[in-house]
Amino acid sequence: MFRSDCRTLAEANPDAYLRDLVGALxxxxxxxxxxxxxxxxxxxxxxxxxxxxxxxxxxxxLFGPALQRSLEVTA
Incomplete structure (x- = not known):
């Protein structure tokens, strides 16, 4: 449920919520x-x-570190 809510918020206002969606994912x-x-x-x-x-x-x-964390999770 939370992921769906984050995705809806991120789609409506990516500047405010896309980073939160990345963290949730x-x-x-x-x-x-x-x-x-x-x-x-x-x-x-x-x-x-x-x-x-x-x-x-x-x-x-700003977002290079978030990309690095996501890539580390895939490893």
Whole structure:
């Protein structure tokens, strides 16, 4: 439910909420992996990485670290 709410907010106002969605997706990925749901976890972190690439492309000094964290989760 939370991920869906974050996604709705991020779609309506990406400047305010996209970073929160990235964090939620990263957390979801880690937790899904922890309970053996690796494919779902990978899908969540891949979505996070996509959003981070967009954010980092626009503001690398602000969002480069978020992209790095998302990429570390995929490793």
């Amino acid at each position: 990263n957390n979801l990925s880690v937790r899904l992996g922890g309970v053996g749901r690796h494919e779902e976890g990978l899908a969540a972190v891949e979505e996070a990485v996509g959003h981070c690439r967009t954010l980092a492309g626009a503001s690398p000094h």
